[in-house]
Amino acid sequence: MIGRTYLERGEPVVVLIRWNGPGPRNVLIQRADGSKVVRPFRGLRRPKEETPMPSVNPPTNAKRRDLQAQVITRDGGACQCRTGTPTACGRPHTCGAGRCLTRHTPAAPLHVVARDDIRPESAAALPPGDLIALCDSCHRALLTRRRKTRNRTVPVPDALF
Structure with a gap:
């Protein structure tokens, strides 16, 4: 594809x-x-x-795999979610002292996502330093939190006619 x-x-x-x-x-x-x-x-x-x-020139699968591997191995192959950070998922992570303990495995791979809440087409061009690796539960919770906190203002027209 x-x-x-x-x-x-x-x-x-x-x-x-x-x-x-x-x-x-x-x-x-x-x-x-x-x-x-x-x-x-x-x-x-x-x-x-x-x-x-x-x-x-579409990016090759090798380039994408290299980028994913760079981001995932940056923290030893573990989920990079930390309680109290802007990229926190909102879960307490009590057993890991505020850190998610999920590791990257072929059966449960980590998701590579942007640190900031930006549009997907912008996120595709980010360098590895602006990306984080999250486990499935933290990824789902972070997306839900971002969706709920987005500013949903409707533009008000200057005049009706």
Whole structure:
């Protein structure tokens, strides 16, 4: 899926990143004009023959794996959630003195996410220092906390007419 060319309304696009889990399966795509957009994977079609994309260089799986490995091994392969930090999930982590004790394993891999609450297309370009590795429970709790604390102001127009 990643690095493959698909058709979006008849125009070729390349899938750069995908997100799995509950809810919609979103992907970051790069269009022929170079713009990057996050959209649902549903609706993208495989071309009958491989449609070449001019001047599009999707990140390779090796680069992505290297970035993930860098972030995960930074803390010895453990979840980087700490109570009292801005990236804390909100759970107490009492048995670890404020630190999550979950380790990275093939059966329960850690999620690499941005430290700050930013849009996914911006997070895809962050360096390893701005990313953290979280276990599944901390990741889910952090996303829920971020979603609930986002500023949801509605722009007020200057005038009705």
